[in-house]
Amino acid sequence: MYEEFEHDTEAYRDSVATIGKDGKRVWLYPKKPSGRFYNARTWTTVGFLAIFLTLPFITHQGEPIFLLNVLERKFIIFGLLFMPQDFHLFVLAMLTFIVFIVLFTVVFGRLFCGWVCPQTVFMEMIFRRIEYWIEGDANAQRRLNNADWSAEKIRKKALKHAIFFLIAVVVANYFLAYVIGMKEVTKIISEPVTQHVGGFAAMILFSFVFYGVFARMREQVCTTICPYGRLQSVLLVPDSIVVAYDFVRGEPRGKIKKQKEPLRKEPCKSDCPDCEECAAARAAKNILESIQETATVVEPPKRVVGDCIDCNLCVQVCPTGIDIRNGTQLECTNCTACIDACDEVMVKVNRPKGLIRYDSLNGIKAGKRKIFTVRVAAYSVVLAILLGLDVFLLTGRSDIETTVLRSPGQMFQEVDAQHISNLYTFQIVNKTHKDMPLVLKIKDDAGVLKFVGATTAPSVSAGKMSEGAFFIEMDKSKLTGVKTTLYIEVYSDNKLMDKVKTSFVGPMY
Ligand code: SF4
Numbered sequence: 001m002y003e004e005f006e007h008d009t010e011a012y013r014d015s016v017a018t019i020g021k022d023g024k025r026v027w028l029y030p031k032k033p034s035g036r037f038y039n040a041r042t043w044t045t046v047g048f049l050a051i052f053l054t055l056p057f058i059t060h061q062g063e064p065i066f067l068l069n070v071l072e073r074k075f076i077i078f079g080l081l082f083m084p085q086d087f088h089l090f091v092l093a094m095l096t097f098i099v100f101i102v103l104f105t106v107v108f109g110r111l112f113c114g115w116v117c118p119q120t121v122f123m124e125m126i127f128r129r130i131e132y133w134i135e136g137d138a139n140a141q142r143r144l145n146n147a148d149w150s151a152e153k154i155r156k157k158a159l160k161h162a163i164f165f166l167i168a169v170v171v172a173n174y175f176l177a178y179v180i181g182m183k184e185v186t187k188i189i190s191e192p193v194t195q196h197v198g199g200f201a202a203m204i205l206f207s208f209v210f211y212g213v214f215a216r217m218r219e220q221v222c223t224t225i226c227p228y229g230r231l232q233s234v235l236l237v238p239d240s241i242v243v244a245y246d247f248v249r250g251e252p253r254g255k256i257k258k259q260k261e262p263l264r265k266e267p268c269k270s271d272c273p274d275c276e277e278c279a280a281a282r283a284a285k286n287i288l289e290s291i292q293e294t295a296t297v298v299e300p301p302k303r304v305v306g307d308c309i310d311c312n313l314c315v316q317v318c319p320t321g322i323d324i325r326n327g328t329q330l331e332c333t334n335c336t337a338c339i340d341a342c343d344e345v346m347v348k349v350n351r352p353k354g355l356i357r358y359d360s361l362n363g364i365k366a367g368k369r370k371i372f373t374v375r376v377a378a379y380s381v382v383l384a385i386l387l388g389l390d391v392f393l394l395t396g397r398s399d400i401e402t403t404v405l406r407s408p409g410q411m412f413q414e415v416d417a418q419h420i421s422n423l424y425t426f427q428i429v430n431k432t433h434k435d436m437p438l439v440l441k442i443k444d445d446a447g448v449l450k451f452v453g454a455t456t457a458p459s460v461s462a463g464k465m466s467e468g469a470f471f472i473e474m475d476k477s478k479l480t481g482v483k484t485t486l487y488i489e490v491y492s493d494n495k496l497m498d499k500v501k502t503s504f505v506g507p508m509y
């Protein structure tokens with residue numbers, strides 16, 4: 001990306017930081033970060049955990065306010081129940097979400113990953129911290145791993161992995177709570193295993209999966225598995241704000257060289273005529289004066305190195321092992337550890353902070369950022385349209401969804417000389433959290449509705465569907481042709497909940 005600078009090469013593209021020349025995994029030992037961004041991320045983690053750990057306990061009318069039950073295809077978002085019948089809403093919501101992600105990424109890059117992605121939060125702010133606490137910083141961890149097995153090593157490793165597994169069990173339980181609800185999870189934990197073999201097996205399986213992710217897979221999830229990470233190459237544009245190295249200011253990079261002045265003896269101050277030292281000083285002074293008289297003014301040499309002192313600290317703290325000075329790479333999770341590390345270095349060498357900072361490529365090159373580009377405007381318009389459609393469909397969504405179909409292959413039946421009947425099947429879905437006794441009526445009493453096998457309309461349980469069949473009997477005098485349009489109204493507690501249109505088939509006169 002920074003081809004105009006001689007230090008930059010494309011060699012970094014030939015290898016992956018976590019794969020050695022022998023093709024084996026290179027285990028990373030990122031140095032513990034510290035600084036203002038790390039502190040801010042710590043507080044963000046506290047907020048994230050507060051929400052993550054309390055959300056499954058919050059209920060509304062006996063149901064969690066947030067549930068993603070893919071097994072039963074039942075989703076509750078902020079208390080609103082979505083069932084398979086709401087598939088169109090689900091698809092539209094997904095489309096809206098994707099457009100939002102695209103727009104957000106075009107503007108702010110992978111900001112989400114660094115601050116609130118559960119993988120980063122758990123890995124960097126919880127599991128990694130425990131590792132630093134037990135095994136020490138990067139070098140101590142490296143030494144411990146390379147050391148022979150000893151009582152000390154066994155103790156530290158056992159303690160670390162025991163804590164890792166315990167946290168993985170907690171994460172797995174909460175993960176399940178978001179899928180099947182905390183009530184079910186509590187039952188699995190408190191009741192005999194034999195009553196919940198499947199649930200218990202899922203708990204164990206997910207505990208090992210999460211343990212494997214945080215103890216072994218680590219950065220591989222972000223760099224090779226996560227689809228969002230892989231999509232960065234097509235989503236990011238030169239105006240996207242990402243964690244970036246200011247190559248204009250930083251290059252050409254170079255180590256700080258300490259100026260070594262030769263030790264000089266203080267000259268004799270008396271300017272005595274016979275002293276050798278004073279004679280030499282007089283000669284030097286004469287030469288200097290003659291040079292100064294004839295010399296032209298020479299500009300002081302321009303600074304030959306940039307602000308990057310090539311200390312490599314930004315690479316050492318990186319949890320994905322990359323060198324951000326090579327430019328934006330899809331391995332970068334925007335965790336900001338390199339910003340903190342570099343800021344600390346800049347303070348020490350008395351240079352301004354922000355050599356690595358949130359900025360865009362164009363911002364670094366031109367010195368000013370541009371967020372509202374044509375692309376952003378186009379995505380925003382699409383997002384606004386989709387959001388409008390979402391709101392329109394959500395507000396028009398009824399708590400009861402009724403489907404009435406005339407029985408296929410059936411014509412009409414003569415009940416008596418004056419009446420004929422049609423057979424219908426119905427499905428009624430209750431999208432609320434409470435059971436609903438229902439009454440079905442034909443609008444304007446155009447006919448009489450008689451349920452097959454029941455005398456009254458069904459009661460539909462919360463979040464369930466009721467199915468059945470009914471006859472509609474009509475007086476021949478009320479028919480308007482071969483097909484007469486009818487409206488069936490669904491009431492609960494005398495409140496009209498839904499109205500569906502159907503047709504009644506009669507004889508041709
Ligand atoms: S931490 Fe800053 S100064 Fe050190 S190598 Fe990285 S960019 Fe250069």
Ligand code: SF4
Pocket residue numbers: 243314317318319320321322323324331332333334335336337338339
């Ligand atoms: S380069 Fe590494 S340390 Fe810097 S933000 Fe990206 S992932 Fe974090």
